[in-house]
Each structure stands twice: as structure tokens, then as C-alpha cells.
Amino acid sequence: MIVGIDLGTTNSLVAYYKDGEAHLIPNRLGKELTPSVVSVNEKDEILVGEIAKEYGALHPSSMARTFKRDMGTKNTYTLKGHEFTAEELSSFVLKSLKEDAESFLGCEVDEAIISVPAYFNDKQRKATKRAGELAGLKVSRIINEPTASAISYGVGDEDKMERVLVFDLGGGTFDVSILEYFCSIMEVHAIAGDNHLGGEDFTRVLMDMFIKKIHVNEADLDLITKNRIYKEAEKAKISFSKNKEVVIAMDVNSVFYEETFTIDEYEKECLPLLERIRIPIEKSIYDAKITLDDIDRVILVGGASRMPMVRQFVKKMMKVYPDYYVDPDTSVSQGCALQCGMKARDKQIEEMILTDVCPFTLGCEVIRYNGSFEESGHFLPIIERNTVIPVSKKQTVYTAYDDQEKVNVKVLQGESRMARNNLLIGEVSIEVPKAPKGEEAIDITYTYDVNSLLEVEVEVLSTHEKKKIIIQNEENKISEEEAQERLEKLQYLKQNPREDEENYFVITKGNRLYEQAIGNDREVIEQAIMNFEHVLSTGSRLEIERARKRTLELFEEMDHQESVGYFS
Numbered sequence: 145m146i147v148g149i150d151l152g153t154t155n156s157l158v159a160y161y162k163d164g165e166a167h168l169i170p171n172r173l174g175k176e177l178t179p180s181v182v183s184v185n186e187k188d189e190i191l192v193g194e195i196a197k198e199y200g201a202l203h204p205s206s207m208a209r210t211f212k213r214d215m216g217t218k219n220t221y222t223l224k225g226h227e228f229t230a231e232e233l234s235s236f237v238l239k240s241l242k243e244d245a246e247s248f249l250g251c252e253v254d255e256a257i258i259s260v261p262a263y264f265n266d267k268q269r270k271a272t273k274r275a276g277e278l279a280g281l282k283v284s285r286i287i288n289e290p291t292a293s294a295i296s297y298g299v300g301d302e303d304k305m306e307r308v309l310v311f312d313l314g315g316g317t318f319d320v321s322i323l324e325y326f327c328s329i330m331e332v333h334a335i336a337g338d339n340h341l342g343g344e345d346f347t348r349v350l351m352d353m354f355i356k357k358i359h360v361n362e363a364d365l366d367l368i369t370k371n372r373i374y375k376e377a378e379k380a381k382i383s384f385s386k387n388k389e390v391v392i393a394m395d396v397n398s399v400f401y402e403e404t405f406t407i408d409e410y411e412k413e414c415l416p417l418l419e420r421i422r423i424p425i426e427k428s429i430y431d432a433k434i435t436l437d438d439i440d441r442v443i444l445v446g447g448a449s450r451m452p453m454v455r456q457f458v459k460k461m462m463k464v465y466p467d468y469y470v471d472p473d474t475s476v477s478q479g480c481a482l483q484c485g486m487k488a489r490d491k492q493i494e495e496m497i498l499t500d501v502c503p504f505t506l507g508c509e510v511i512r513y514n515g516s517f518e519e520s521g522h523f524l525p526i527i528e529r530n531t532v533i534p535v536s537k538k539q540t541v542y543t544a545y546d547d548q549e550k551v552n553v554k555v556l557q558g559e560s561r562m563a564r565n566n567l568l569i570g571e572v573s574i575e576v577p578k579a580p581k582g583e584e585a586i587d588i589t590y591t592y593d594v595n596s597l598l599e600v601e602v603e604v605l606s607t608h609e610k611k612k613i614i615i616q617n618e619e620n621k622i623s624e625e626e627a628q629e630r631l632e633k634l635q636y637l638k639q640n641p642r643e644d645e646e647n648y649f650v651i652t653k654g655n656r657l658y659e660q661a662i663g664n665d666r667e668v669i670e671q672a673i674m675n676f677e678h679v680l681s682t683g684s685r686l687e688i689e690r691a692r693k694r695t696l697e698l699f700e701e702m703d704h705q706e707s708v709g710y711f712s
């Protein structure tokens with residue numbers, strides 16, 4: 145059996161294809177979203193998802209999250225003395241999803257289509273594939289997240305040319321992709337984004353408004369209080385999606401506050417955030433060498449795209465009604481599952497992947513004549529961002545003054561017009577014969593390949609003398625052998641048995657609540673844990689289920705605080 149998996153930064157989902165539709169698979173706790181969180185407990189067992197998050201709330205150093213950002217790198221996370229790469233941690237999440245799918249579907253799940261961000265390079269894609277294999281899945285395809293979203297919206301159902309802008313505003317990041325579909329082929333034309341813009345920023349605005357209104361100084365608030373305010377602000381923000389007015393009512397430092405906010409005042413405060421949305425959209429349109437009018441459809445993805453002000457903003461800017469009828473949390477996984485169905489029917493959408501693009505502009509420093517005098521420190525782009533790699537580009541420069549003996553090429557990365565604002569990643573110099581200014585020519589050739597290896601070659605045309613340097617992003621290096629070795633080392637660690645997990649979840653949640661509570665609440669929690677443990681050791685399956693439900697209800701009622709806080 146094959147499933148589609150959205151391996152997300154915050155949450156992961158698994159779905160399957162049946163009767164022409166995608167169906168989401170609930171996890172062992174009955175939820176569609178499994179947090180992409182891994183913990184190792186005191187018994188050296190691997191915990192995944194909600195339970196790992198609960199355990200991590202009490203043992204933060206034994207928990208890893210947002211590790212997708214390190215996919216394909218050597219960076220490791222140490223949990224209870226065990227070191228894991230992002231690839232390994234992802235394999236635990238995938239294994240947990242595989243088990244949930246097998247239990248739900250009642251058959252073996254041995255194959256998967258997994259989604260990755262469009263900007264993932266070859267190395268990150270390979271690491272994702274390996275994570276799947278380590279989890280016992282044959283990864284028959286890695287698909288771009290925006291492509292999966294587009295499929296969930298029916299792009300590709302008809303054989304007509306469509307140009308789609310996928311707008312993905314998640315919790316902490318914003319991604320824009322421009323796709324073009326024609327004759328079963330989906331091509332990614334441009335990608336752009338803002339790694340520091342998402343729903344969390346909109347929550348933060350409301351939190352700041354509340355703090356201002358109650359006249360307290362944020363510096364005087366402890367972490368727990370800040371997390372509580374954040375959580376209340378998030379609830380209020382979500383309720384703004386349906387209401388014109390929201391109330392935040394809560395105790396802060398033993399004083400009860402009840403403050404009302406209107407959508408108008410909130411939206412006004414959010415204007416700077418909305419303006420930031422505009423930038424990546426414009427950049428992607430520009431990079432795809434099209435205009436706004438060329439976009440046929442706009443698809444909204446990511447939880448924060450539910451905000452009416454965001455939808456309004458997109459509508460106004462794009463001059464088309466954006467589509468948002470597919471649940472923005474699940475559209476990627478649904479698209480993956482639909483792709484599984486297409487595979488079975490031999491009618492797949494192929495991707496012309498802009499897999500490997502140079503994500504930034506590479507150039508060098510030059511002197512420019514500004515109309516009245518020559519000014520140094522300018523940036524000359526050689527390979528522009530979003531160029532498909534491997535690529536080789538040449539620029540010719542000339543000596544800048546009479547009798548110049550040496551040309552020094554500063555290799556820069558960045559988008560700024562001025563060299564000093566870009567990142568210096570290397571330097572190469574070459575001798576030139578003395579001559580009047582502008583007479584000696586030098587060819588500078590930049591070659592950038594899929595391994596993020598930049599080769600810079602300079603050649604003096606009159607003497608044919610050449611010099612070459614190679615610049616590599618060392619951080620991203622991980623050899624196949626190293627990866628294999630690490631994977632083998634993992635085999636002795638076992639994942640917490642699925643059957644026990646729901647029970648263990650209740651106890652872990654109870655332990656966390658206990659530590660956060662004081663006084664009478666603590667007694668109630670302790671008693672509830674003990675009662676439940678008693679039923680676990682003596683009760684029948686039915687009794688255990690009943691007790692678990694009862695205990696969980698009690699704990700959820702008492703749980704006023706986010707298990708993993710925003711501020712940590």
C-alpha cells in the first residue's frame with residue numbers, strides 16, 4: 145500500500161487515495177496532525193508527536209523540533225546522550241506515521257510519496273528519501289509542497305495550460321511559488337519567501353496590544369505568564385477570523401483583566417506585516433519574468449492564510465479571488481495522496497523541478513562610472529538568484545587605472561547593489577601586464593553546481609594566464625558512507641510501542657501539568673495519575689479505555705498552558 149506524507153516543519157500528516165479522493169489518516173491519538181517532534185525518554189525510548197511534545201515540556205533538552213530546517217546537513221541533536229541528525233529524527237516521525245497508517249488501513253504500508261519545500265536542494269531531497277527508507281518505506285517520489293497543493297486544488301485534472309501562484313503562510317515562514325502546468329508537466333518557475341514571517345507574528349501583534357492596554361511592562365513578566373498571554377492572543381487572533389470583536393480575559397500577576405479589541409484596530413496594527421507579504425510575491429513574479437496579470441489562479445495554503453485580512457490583501461494585490469476551499473493545513477498531504485492515486489492509474493503529473501536553483505545572486509565587486517565620477521564598491525551580478533543549476537556564466541571586466549598590475553576579484557553573494565552589503569565568500573587575484581586604463585581585459589567565469597560548489601576562474605585575455613578557486617558550503621557536506629554508518633548505529637534504539645502510547649501520553653501530560661500546577665490542582669492531578677496507573681496495572685482493556693478517556697478529559701480541562709511555549 146502506498147501513502148502520501150506531508151513531512152512538515154511543525155506538523156506532519158499522512159493520507160491515502162481511495163475512490164478518486166484523498167483521505168487523511170488519524171494518528172494513534174485520533175488526530176490528523178502529528179507534531180514533528182521527537183523526544184527520548186528515560187528508558188531510551190523514542191517518542192514522536194504530541195507525546196514527545198508533552199514529554200519535552202518537562203525535559204526540553206531531551207526533545208528536538210523544527211529539525212526539518214537541518215535536513216541534509218551534518219548538524220546533530222543530542223537527546224539523552226544520543227546524537228541524531230535531522231534525517232534520523234525525520235525517520236522516527238515517518239515510522240510513526242507508517243505505523244498509524246498500517247493500523248488504520250489494516251494492511252502493510254511499504255511505499256510513500258513525500259513532499260518537500262520547493263527550495264530544497266538535491267542533498268535535502270536525498271536526505272528526505274533516506275529518512276523514508278530508514279523508516280521502512282520505499283520512497284517512490286519526492287514531490288514539491290506547492291505542486292502537491294496545486295494538485296489538491298485540481299490543477300492538472302484538465303489538460304489546459306495554467307499558471308498558479310501558491311501562497312503558503314504558515315506559523316513562522318512564508319513561501320511563494322509560481323508554477324506552470326501544461327501537458328502533464330508542472331514546472332516551478334520561481335520561488336521566494338520570508339523565513340521570518342508567519343502567523344506567529346500576527347499573534348505577537350495582538351499580544352503586544354494586550355500588554356499595552358493593561359499597562360504592564362513585558363520585561364516584568366515571567367516566561368509562563370508570557371506564554372499564557374501568547375496562547376490567549378493566539379485564540380483571540382483565530383476568533384478574529386469569524387468575529388469583528390474579541391475579548392482577552394485573564395489573570396496577569398494576580399490581577400484580572402478583560403480587554404476588548406476590534407478587528408479594525410487589530411488590522412491597522414498588522415499593516416506592516418501585510419506589507420511584508422507583498423515583497424516575496426513581487427519578487428517571484430519578477431523572477432518568473434511574468435506580470436501579475438499572467439497568473440490564472442492563486443492558491444492559499446498554511447494555517448495563517450485563514451485570516452480574512454490576509455485573503456483580502458491577496459485579492460486586492462493579485463486582482464483575482466484566491467482559492468481556499470481545501471483545508472490549508474491538509475492540502476499538501478491531500479495532494480501527495482492524489483499523486484499516489486495518479487501513480488496507480490499511470491497518469492502522473494511530472495515535475496520539471498526547479499530543484500536546484502542558486503538561491504542567491506553571485507557576483508563580484510567592481511568600479512562604476514556614475515555619470516560624473518568613478519565610484520568603487522559596486523556589485524556586479526554574474527549568476528542571478530533563481531538560476532537553474534548547474535550553470536556557468538562569464539563577465540568581462542577591464543583594468544580600472546593606468547599601469548594596474550593586479551586585479552583582485554572579490555566573490556560576493558547577495559542582492560544589494562553595493563558590494564559592502566553582500567557577503568564576501570572568497571577572493572582571487574591575478575597579475576596583469578601594465579597598460580593604460582581599460583586596455584587589459586579579464587574574463588571572470590562563475591560555475592555553480594548541484595553540490596553548492598562555486599568555481600571562480602579568472603583569465604587575462606592578453607596573456608591567457610588563468611587562476612581558479614573553488615568555494616564550497618562546508619556546512620552542508622555529508623557523505624553517503626557517513627550517513628549509512630549513522631543509520632546503522634540507530635538500530636538498537638527502539639520506538640515506544642504503539643499500543644502503550646495513548647496511555648503513556650496521558651501520564652506524560654499529567655506529569656507535565658503537575659509540574660506546572662500548584663496547591664490543590666497538584667493533588668487532583670496526582671490522584672488522577674495514580675488512579676489511572678492503578679487501572680493500567682489491573683484493569684481490562686475496556687476499563688483502561690474508559691479511565692484513559694476520563695483522565696484525559698480532566699487533564700485537557702486543566703491544561704490552560706501551551707505544552708511547548710512560544711517563548712523558550
Ligand code: AMP
Pocket residue numbers: 154313314315316342343344347378381382383385445446447448449450451472473
Ligand atoms: P501552519 O504552520 O500552516 O500550521 O500555520 C499555523 C499558523 O496558522 C499559526 O500561527 C496559527 O495561529 C494560524 N492559524 C490557524 N488557524 C487560523 C485561523 N482560523 N485564523 C487565523 N490564524 C490561524
